[in-house]
Amino acid sequence: MATKASRSAARLMMAPAVVLLLGWMLVPLIMTLWFSFRTYLPLRGGDQGWTGFDNYVRFVTSSAFWPAVQTTLIIVVGVLIITVVLGVLLAMLLDQPMWGQGVVRILVIAPFFVMPTVSALVWKNMFMDPVNGLFAHLWRFFGAEPISWLSDAAMPSIIMIVSWQWLPFATLILLTAIQSLDSEQLEAAEMDGAPKLKQFYYIILPHLGRAITIVILIQTIFLLAIFAEIFVTTGGAFGTRTLSYLIFQRVLESQNVGLGSAGGVYAIILANIVAIFLMRIVGKNLDN
Amino acid sequence: MGQIQLKQVTKSFGDVQVIPPLDLTIEDGEFTVFVGPSGCGKSTLLRLIAGLEDITTGHIEIDGTDATALVPAKRGLAMVFQSYALYPHMTVRKNIAFPLRMAKMDQAEIDKRVEGAASVLNLTDYLDRRPGQLSGGQRQRVAIGRAIVREPSAFLFDEPLSNLDAALRVGMRMEISELHKKLDTTMIYVTHDQVEAMTMADKIVVLQAGVIEQVGSPLELYRNPRNIFVAGFIGSPRMNFIEGPEAASHNAHTIGIRPEHIEVSTTAGHWEGTVGVAERLGSDTFIHIHGVPGCDPMTVRAGGDVAVKHGDTVYLTPDATQIHKFDAEGLRIA
Numbered sequence: 001m002a003t004k005a006s007r008s009a010a011r012l013m014m015a016p017a018v019v020l021l022l023g024w025m026l027v028p029l030i031m032t033l034w035f036s037f038r039t040y041l042p043l044r045g046g047d048q049g050w051t052g053f054d055n056y057v058r059f060v061t062s063s064a065f066w067p068a069v070q071t072t073l074i075i076v077v078g079v080l081i082i083t084v085v086l087g088v089l090l091a092m093l094l095d096q097p098m099w100g101q102g103v104v105r106i107l108v109i110a111p112f113f114v115m116p117t118v119s120a121l122v123w124k125n126m127f128m129d130p131v132n133g134l135f136a137h138l139w140r141f142f143g144a145e146p147i148s149w150l151s152d153a154a155m156p157s158i159i160m161i162v163s164w165q166w167l168p169f170a171t172l173i174l175l176t177a178i179q180s181l182d183s184e185q186l187e188a189a190e191m192d193g194a195p196k197l198k199q200f201y202y203i204i205l206p207h208l209g210r211a212i213t214i215v216i217l218i219q220t221i222f223l224l225a226i227f228a229e230i231f232v233t234t235g236g237a238f239g240t241r242t243l244s245y246l247i248f249q250r251v252l253e254s255q256n257v258g259l260g261s262a263g264g265v266y267a268i269i270l271a272n273i274v275a276i277f278l279m280r281i282v283g284k285n286l287d288n
Numbered sequence: 289m290g291q292i293q294l295k296q297v298t299k300s301f302g303d304v305q306v307i308p309p310l311d312l313t314i315e316d317g318e319f320t321v322f323v324g325p326s327g328c329g330k331s332t333l334l335r336l337i338a339g340l341e342d343i344t345t346g347h348i349e350i351d352g353t354d355a356t357a358l359v360p361a362k363r364g365l366a367m368v369f370q371s372y373a374l375y376p377h378m379t380v381r382k383n384i385a386f387p388l389r390m391a392k393m394d395q396a397e398i399d400k401r402v403e404g405a406a407s408v409l410n411l412t413d414y415l416d417r418r419p420g421q422l423s424g425g426q427r428q429r430v431a432i433g434r435a436i437v438r439e440p441s442a443f444l445f446d447e448p449l450s451n452l453d454a455a456l457r458v459g460m461r462m463e464i465s466e467l468h469k470k471l472d473t474t475m476i477y478v479t480h481d482q483v484e485a486m487t488m489a490d491k492i493v494v495l496q497a498g499v500i501e502q503v504g505s506p507l508e509l510y511r512n513p514r515n516i517f518v519a520g521f522i523g524s525p526r527m528n529f530i531e532g533p534e535a536a537s538h539n540a541h542t543i544g545i546r547p548e549h550i551e552v553s554t555t556a557g558h559w560e561g562t563v564g565v566a567e568r569l570g571s572d573t574f575i576h577i578h579g580v581p582g583c584d585p586m587t588v589r590a591g592g593d594v595a596v597k598h599g600d601t602v603y604l605t606p607d608a609t610q611i612h613k614f615d616a617e618g619l620r621i622a
Contacts, residue, residue, distance in 0.1 A: 182371060185375060187369070188374075188375075190360050192434070193391055194361075202375070203375060206375075206377040207377070
């Protein structure tokens with residue numbers, strides 16, 4: 001196979017994909033870096049030349065920066081906790097033999113197929129609407145005052161919506177992990193006198209450790225960038241402005257491309273710090 | 289103490305009864321082997337005793353008290369699984385200590401027992417390794433260690449040696465037998481390998497399709513098999529069965545003669561046949577002989593240096609005192 005001709009043919013065949021992917025990544029990255037050092041106000045005089053690190057300083061010192069970082073982290077951590085905990089429980093439930101298992105599994109996975117924009121709209125209008133939403137009806141049925149979810153409890157609402165979207169993903173990965181557990185191990189633990197709860201803690205949970213780290217890693221990367229859910233529901237109001245939403249506002253609402261680009265570079269750095277940190281944990285976990 | 293009694297025990301999976309009513313007593317301190325072809329219900333029977341499966345009807349008594357409804361942990365039995373079922377994320381030390389920790393024993397006593405078990409099983413140097421870093425035989429010993437620290441009233445082994453290579457299997461067989469002599473605890477051992485059964489057991493229980501065919505000591509089973517199934521299952525190579533006029537001359541439907549009870553001669557004998565395949569083991573030669581009426585091929589054990597070739601004509605003479613007679617139902621005729 002590895003003759004000279006086949007190798008150069010392989011290079012030739014792969015070239016378009018490599019060039020496309022590189023371009024796809026490098027062009028926006030370099031443009032972001034380029035703009036982040038310039039004063040660029042499209043509606044107020046266009047590109048006005050170099051400013052050095054001005055944009056970077058302004059982005060960080062803005063009163064909106066630290067709350068946005070905090071909001072981002074709260075959403076990421078909140079969604080991770082909910083999806084992992086419920087994911088483990090759901091995976092164990094779905095692992096039990098039951099009637100209609102196949103259909104139930106597909107139903108559980110279904111939310112993952114719904115586009116973020118659509119699911120956020122469905123939640124906003126059908127569940128959380130303070131007048132017509134299902135929750136409002138439920139509250140009224142019990143004689144309680146309906147909650148205006150997206151203004152009074154904006155953060156929990158967003159976390160709930162995003163968790164609903166990502167729970168299927170966590171469940172799916174944890175389910176396959178749980179299915180690979182040797183049932184003799186649980187039987188051995190049972191013979192050794194471990195009650196169900198201890199079997200879970202000493203056998204099932206360690207077995208799931210690797211799958212849980214993978215779920216956390218992948219979800220974190222995607223959750224750092226959630227945007228549609230916030231755009232559709234609160235528009236960044238009521239303390240739901242994340243870092244990615246702040247960048248969007250700087251670029252499109254304030255029409256300050258330079259400032260937004262500097263924010264984008266911060267986001268890249270933050271995401272990489274998290275990624276390196278997580279990769280090391282995963283690497284350690286995958287070792288044994 | 290570790291006397292186990294099964295009284296009219298049955299087990300059904302749905303409509304299929306895998307174990308018809310069965311009675312069996314395993315005496316304290318006995319090494320009992322359940323042996324039979326795969327799918328004969330021997331592992332199911334072990335799991336019923338362990339409590340990992342619920343029995344459908346009947347009773348199980350351990351040391352004279354009814355244990356039918358007890359959960360596995362309360363029966364005082366320890367089990368060694370075919371896959372060893374070690375906990376992969378725990379060190380050997382933690383694996384062995386696990387049942388003691390579950391029993392909320394104090395740490396000093398746990399340490400003492402783990403060290404004790406490790407020295408009995410030659411695991412002292414491996415206590416801080418994980419199961420993934422051990423060889424098959426070592427994992428097997430860890431699984432046994434996890435069983436012995438509990439000081440159970442009986443050990444249950446579910447085909448523990450089937451994942452080991454042949455040389456290791458012989459070694460572990462000895463170690464388990466030694467362990468039994470040392471601990472003097474009841475052991476129930478499930479295997480499909482009649483060699484393991486013969487070499488280790490005080491008492492062999494031969495099972496077929498959930499039914500006990502015969503219970504007895506290894507030599508009892510070898511000398512006086514109750515029926516054709518046991519006769520064919522115990523002993524290696526298996527017994528030759530002869531039907532037709534030859535059997536009728538002994539007033540039987542079938543007669544059986546073991547390969548080691550036939551004499552081979554190149555000059556004269558009772559039967560005449562031609563040599564097929566000769567398996568030379570060095571110490572012995574197993575010769576498969578064709579052309580003996582009512583039994584084809586007939587297997588014969590001869591000396592290691594017997595000079596026969598494929599296609600030679602040989603004469604065979606059975607030892608008349610070692611002929612087993614069976615009736616049309618396959619039962620032994622005295």
